[in-house]
Amino acid sequence: MATITVHREYGVPLARRMKVFIDDQLVGRVKSDARADFQVEPGPHIVRVALDWQRSAPVSVDASEARAITLRARMTLRSLTWKSLGSQSGRAIDLDVV
Numbered sequence: 001m002a003t004i005t006v007h008r009e010y011g012v013p014l015a016r017r018m019k020v021f022i023d024d025q026l027v028g029r030v031k032s033d034a035r036a037d038f039q040v041e042p043g044p045h046i047v048r049v050a051l052d053w054q055r056s057a058p059v060s061v062d063a064s065e066a067r068a069i070t071l072r073a074r075m076t077l078r079s080l081t082w083k084s085l086g087s088q089s090g091r092a093i094d095l096d097v098v
Contacts, residue, residue: 006020044062056095070097
């Protein structure tokens with residue numbers, strides 16, 4: 001098994017947990033300033049996160065048994081704008097490989 005870790009940086013909303021999806025399956029939630037580990041089969045996977053109506057763009061990763069992959073999820077000022085409610089809702093949360 002390989003490990004994908006999602007680290008959510010400290011940020012608003014503090015009380016809400018961010019949903020983590022791997023290969024379009026909800027696998028867990030992560031609160032602000034926390035991390036969560038997910039065991040996956042080795043190979044390519046698509047990861048994205050969502051918080052209410054806002055979500056990240058999907059990120060492709062190639063997990064192997066030899067290494068762990070860490071992704072950073074964060075809400076930015078862009079996440080809190082009216083534009084993020086509309087056409088940018090699929091990119092309102094930043095998700096990138098660390």
